[in-house]
Amino acid sequence: MSDERRTTAAALPGEPAGWRATVRDLLRYLRAESPSREAAVEWLREEAGAADADAAAEQLAFLEAVGVVACESGTATPGPRGREFLDTHDEGALYGALTTSVGGFETLLESLAVRPLTDVEFRDLLEREFDADLESTKAALAHRRWLQALGYVEHDGGVNDLTRTGRRRVETDDDLTPPRANRPTGGGTTQADSAPGGTADPAERDEPAEETDQSAANEQPGSQPSRSAADDEFDDLKRRYDHTCMVCGDRRQRSSDEGLARVHHPMPTDEAHGGPAEPANAVVVCPNHLADFENGLLTVDPQTLTIDHAYESAVSGRTLATVDGHDVGAQYLAYHDQVVADF
Template sequence: MVNDRRMTTDRFFGSIEKRLENLQSMLEFVDTTKPAEPALRDWLKSNTAAESGSTINKYVGFQRSINLLELQEDQYQITSRGAAFAETGDPELVFEALLANVAGFETILQTLDHQQTTAAAIQASLQKAYPEYQLPQAVVGRHLEWLQAIGALKKQQSTDQYELTSFGKQLLQEKLDQKPVIDNLEIGGTYDRVELHEEYGGARYRGIAPSADYPYVFFFTGDSGAEHGYKDEFRGDTFIYTGEGRTGDMEMTGGNKAICDHKEDGRELHLFENNDKAWSVTYLGQFECVDWFEEQLSDTDGNRRKAIRFKLEPVANDVEFTATDLDAVETDELYERAKGAVTTDGGATQQTTTETTHTKYTRSEAVREYALRVADGVCRGCGNEAPFVGKDGEPYLEVHHLYRRSDGGPDHPDNVVALCPNCHRRVHHGKDGDDFNQELISKTERRAID
């Protein structure tokens, strides 16, 4: 998926000095009243310098675009980050909202590192970093206004030069502190994407980012891509990743080709998930592309198109058993072997030594077998028997992961339950899906205690 950050900002009511104060007051009002659009417009006209309806719509729309405010069923509400800012007034929360949704702020901080400079020089730095955008002075000026409003930089009136404040240096330092080492990346660990690209290359604003200087392909997933037609998901320990291309049929070029040909090219695939905090990503592990297929999905305009979907398997994910069939493995042994990592190369093959024969299975196969065996044909969600018998002659249930890989939940026998298709869809797509998943976690914990 591509990084869909916009490049332009809009102001908010009041001077630079009053901007965050007015924004906080508005968010407090929204949190208290959940107003419809006319009520919010009236409040802004009474409590700020707002006059024009079109300007109100623009400025309120910008707060929605940076995920501080949302509109649900004709009523405005604040997001979790908006609620945090309304309560604390912490300007770093606004900075994070801007950084996560608008390109260019990190470039400005880096341009001002250890030096004062003019708006024209900052404009030139932004144009070099983002050649695909048109960056007139007005766009750059609004970026600078927001950085002044949050207290990250100040302008020297005598020279018309900008410089970082101590707070701006703090924000910059926080971004530069973490230098990821590719060999030491830990699954579930949180990293700064800007630093990842500065160290190893790759386009920081694209979902698939091959490095020109190192044998790595970084690729990124996150919930925000759903609105543009991207659909990524774990199926067991296999990750189904949607290729790049926002409109029209996807083609096997660019980043898509880099994933497809990574073995032939001698490149490693490293998967990250975007977090709510700007440029923060969670490492999901090293994968390899085992196959790809085409599927009809909607593009960013809502039109149906051919989308490329990659089947990716974790690297070094095999488990060895002496039995040639998982059905013959005792449940206790299946659990112990499935929860441990065995670093081997290959998959689902047999190795014979002078003593015994070992059969390799992927960890996901072993974990799946364990979950289905423990369920014994009964859904762990609703408690009903499997709705039908599968082609293999066994009761049909689906294996669900209670915690995502990014939350510390890779394939592990303690992290899976077997569900009927209806309960499985409920946990992923139901309105009460999160609560239902928590019920499943509680049931599993009680089962472990018993």
């Protein structure tokens, strides 16, 4: 059965942190005064700070569409979801109003339970959900801001992640699927690893993926590893860094005239983590710091690129070195820091 829900949500005036208060104050006004639709639109313009009458009318129409407001015979009153919110002050009433009428919120929450996402990735998820080209991130921004308003999502430095309240929503809502079986914990173990008396098959454990480049295989006499476009891309990335470690600045030698570096993916590319094999999810490192990344012994701040090492004081406080044209995705560094790192 096809999803008949609408694909877009309307943003309210101001910052998302104030939206619940805006809805509550509007509903109190409607309950006390039973104003006309026009007066309710004017309230949104004057009291809530809507940009103009047209924007306010669009916002009121959206709240009516999701059952928060009811407008019958020209009179505006709290709708069934609005009355529930007024009576309980529970953000779940607003979440229920949104998800009953607008698609995509469940998909975003379930995806965030796996890893942090950017607004562009939100848009891509919604495009797949709706099988439509959203053209810009505007629709995704409205979804994200409502999730912020509900207290489920925090947005920092271009990256979205679940709050504790959002994670609780995913874990307790019967309509959402918490990815317990395939989500790694902070120590890099799976549910099977941590089950009492049980261990996972080593082949299925949530170990960090081995380096994507084929340099290690090339060192084996007689080996003929298959090559891919990604292999060539990462070899080119190492050449752009002159085989110099982005963490410590060292350039190891394979021979007198050939450098030795590895490519590591902050969000591992194995099935358990699902990171993309692309330069945005890649850092060029020496063998030592490859091992430290894989064992969760260092982190890189997604915004400042400041490095923190579990024990190597000479590295802690340094800034991850990057060359022009290579931007390491903040979402992948955030994933590493929150899921892989363990100190």
